[in-house]
Amino acid sequence: MTVNILSALGQMAFLMLIAPLVNGVIKKAKALTQCRRGPGILQSYFDIVKFLRRDPVVSVHTSWITLLTPLVCLGAYLAAGSIIPLWDHRGIVFGDLIALTYLFALARFFLGLAGLEPGSAFGGMGSSREMMIATLVEPVMVLGLFGLVLTAGSTDLRALAGAGWNPAGALAFIGLMIVTVAETGRIPVDNPDTHLELTMVHEAMLLEYAGRQLGFLHWAAMIKQLVLLALLVHLFWPHPPGIPAAAALGLMAAKVTALGLGLAFTESVLAKMRLFRLPELMAGGAAFCLLAVLSNSIM
């Protein structure tokens, strides 16, 4: 038990440390594909440190919900991260695939409330859109992830390692990649770089945040991105069993970065979609996931 808790804590520390780097690499790659120089890959660290050193400013109309939300988000994503075995664990103490899916819902719920709280139309718009997108994304995510349970036979993430490493898995991978794009707020669903009022979703909810609270939220978003990528790697492209923890972590970091480069590339070549075209995109994702489920249950 103690060993398990310690390894979960270690995993959380790893995620907190590495998430800004992965984000920096994605940003750099995106800049390069767009023929820009872009910021250095360490820029995300500097940003977080800068935000964390500043005292927050919050709207006069807010309550403790606004102040609690960044902590809840960070906590939920870290807990989700502790569930994915990054190296060979003896046991998972904090949850399984279902808990992981619903921890994202926990963060989203509070973020949605925090968007409404300052009473600005932007925040409300962001919350409203985010919750609508979630109603499209969550069923597809569950369809894709639980389809893999059919092969693994359990919702325990240790059993699910490499569950997608089969022909049907390729279909599920495409579906879940679309989910990841939506969940990380990237083009064509949302744009992480924009502050143009009418197109924001995630950024609109953060609009009234400043200082330390904003730093926490940015950090949380990076960790969420890393957790999703790590989940994909774990399900579809796991490291060989029995390798030492350090090697496993190194491999994980490399594979996550490779997937991140894919995200950067798609983001550069695609245009942002109209909000109400999203159901079509997610229906496409659902179709891939459903095909994966079908071929899994026939085989």
Place this chain on the structure above:
Amino acid sequence: MAGLQEKLLLITLILYLSGAVLPLMIRGSPRVSLILGCCPGVAAGMLGLVLGLWGMINPVPLVVNLGCILPGVELGILIDRLAGFFLAAISMVAALASIYSLGYMKIYVKENVAWWSFCYNLFVLSMSLVVMVNNTVVFLIFWELMTLASYFLVTFEYRHQQVRKAGFGYIVMTHLGTVFIISAFFIMSGGANWGFADLAARSESLSATTKSLVFACALIGFGTKAGVVPLHLWLPSAHPAAPSNVSAVMSGVMLKTAIYGMIRLIIDILGPGPAWWGGLVLAVGIVSAVIGVLYALMEHDLKRLLAFHSVENIGIILMGLGAGMIFYSWSMPVPAAIAVAAGLFHVLNHAVFKSLLFLGAGSVYYATHTRDIEELGGLINKMPQTAVLFLVGAVSISAIPPFNGFASEYQIYQSLLALSLAKVSGFWSVAGVLACAALALTGALAAACFVKAFGVSFLARPRSQKAAHASEVPLVMRVGMAPLAVLCLALGVLPQVVMNSLLGVAAQIVPGPEIPLPPGAFNLNLALLLAAIIAALAGLSGLPGGRARRAETWGCGIVPDASMEYTAASFSQPVRRVYQFILQPKREVTTDYTLLPYFNYRIHFEERIKSVFRDFLYKPLREFTIALSKKWRYIQCGDINLYLGYIFVTLIILLVWVR
């Protein structure tokens, strides 16, 4: 031991009766009536809880005969594990609602509070007896009493036409349902013996077709009371019409008596049926869950919104039960028992968080005298404790860890996945995963709905004077709500304890070998982890907001006011548009302008959603009935001689027939 249980039972019944009768006998002030009605109700509820828990744990059921209540009808009591579970849930919610009523009913001092006390206690008494009796005739008597008492509670504010209409719809629909329940019992018993045990013994000899007929009647009959789609039409109008404390009991536990009826009649008495029974229940559950939550999202009346969520949660419960029935028909008792226990777990959780939310909505109404969330806002500053309690309920119903809604939906997910993993056929493998996706959709929509409900009514700035002048509700109301909020967390972090005893209940209905405890033990760890991370971060960053500077919200150069806030209608607009194939929204925008359309001075916006079921299912049915009645009307000419003739002819026909 049984003697003590019997005494407890008698005291409980007498307390409920005294709570009903005393306020009518002693005509004091409304205050006196309230105390005379509620205090025995609280005591009886607590005793009922003890009795229920005792029955739930005790492997030997309590069987008592309380004597004749009507010629030839004996009040036989049977508290087995299933009855004990439902009795405990009903009693607990009723007791807390009684405490809450001590404060809440003060807004009704001008009404007849003694009459309310009479109906309320009789209502709770009949609900408790419905789950305790062992005979279909007595069951139906108390089922009717429950409906009638709740009808008078729904129409408590009978001066409003809306309330009378809602009450009428309620009583008509539930009586249609009762017809089906009576038919189910009648087909089962064959008119001979009416005890549950007799029915169970007779079910062995019934043909498969008869059994399916009984199943269909029971599903329609109990489904009407439970409010499954498309029989839910009475529910969203009746619940808001009743006072909030009554809505809490009606939605929290009265609907569950229908679930009890389904489990008792379909699973316990009929036993395993063909797989399509379970499949149908599962499908009805999915449709109810998704449709219910979609309509809830479109509502801006806090109590109507909650009422639609009852439809949703009944659907989720039926998903668990349906999975259990499928396993039962496959002769797989272990997963069947787990799935039934998962459904029962959600019964308990829904009773807890839904009554909490209805009581919270009542508190909002008490403080602001409105249920329209578009008029609310900023209540978290005016009523901080109510806000926390309501938030706990909102998080729980949205199935968010580590609260109880998640704990039971987790178990239902596991059961649905087990349906896929059983590898009985490709169809069920796909169906299980698709049901999971439907449950995920329901969860996401529920979360959207409660971000709207809580965010618009409690956060940001007040949108009306009513909300601006609200103040915290009396202590006794918060005391009634607090235990429910604590339970939301406790049931969420300790699901294993609850599931363990619920598996005992399920094993009684679905007999089989020893059942291993299903997974889900991580909830406590997860809750502790979340608390630890949040506490650590709060410590690191200084106490949250300790040094936060306050400034006005950014409004692009102007100071925003409450009219610029996002409203409930605007919040739900994207969902309305994306799911328009179900909701069928109709939008009307009229602009008044001078000279050119660019210079408008007033815009009128109206958006309505079409009630698909009312328009396409009930309206044709109603028109058909009316047309048929018109055809028959010519025999009703109002001439007394003709009526005497009818009686005479009937008498002769009867005499000839009986001879």
